[in-house]
Amino acid sequence: MSPLAAVLTLLACAVLTWVLRVALVVAVPADRLPERVREALPDVGPAVLAALIVGSLVHGGGLLALVTPTPAHLALLAAGAVAWRFRSLAAPMGVALLVVLAATLVP
């Protein structure tokens, strides 16, 4: 791919994602969405976040990878417990790092 084609492709990607961001803000006001859809909107956050977390945990391994315990599973559970107690973003990160380190170093 030539440098010009690469820049144009990046620009096209930027425009595409911007359209995805503004489409429902500008074009379709929330009060025009069906009631069932409006009721579901507060759950968009947990639904997408959980999907992103699980995706990075199973690495394409399917349901089996979700239920097969690994240090990463343990680390994210520990991170969740810390986040539940302290409402912090740095603490879960630190705890997860320590748990994986400990699981890796302990034979």
Next chain:
Amino acid sequence: MLAGVLVINLRLLLYAAALQPRFTDQPTWFRWLGPALLIDQTFALASALPAEVTGARFRRYWWTAGATMFVGWLGSHLVGVVAGPLLPAWLPLDITAPAVLVGLLVPHLKRRSGAVAAVGSGVVAAAASTLPTGVGTLLGALAGLLAASVVGALVRRRRVAA
């Protein structure tokens, strides 16, 4: 390539729909430009805001959160490129990204519908993780929303019947 970008980022449509009420009474320029800063982290921060934060207060919050993420994101990449080779290879840095997402997710789990959405989404995202990148995330999120909606309707029906 554009198709891949589209699938991976379709969740932005869900984010935009969820945040739309925050943008309803904003000036036109903000409704067109503000969503440019919509990413996973700014969505999570904004959706945790009390409903009273509207108008100019929301705009200040949004620009501050977005600018902090933008500068922090680029700055972190720069630091990573420079410091990465100096860090020991055994440091399990891969776990930090999902751990931050866990930190953003956990407050939502204190609501029943949020917990149902997360569990439904996680199970389907795992099952669909063998599909092309981004598809599992999208299917998981939609399944989670459906599960929360169904459970919510069942709970309401039981209350009415009681």
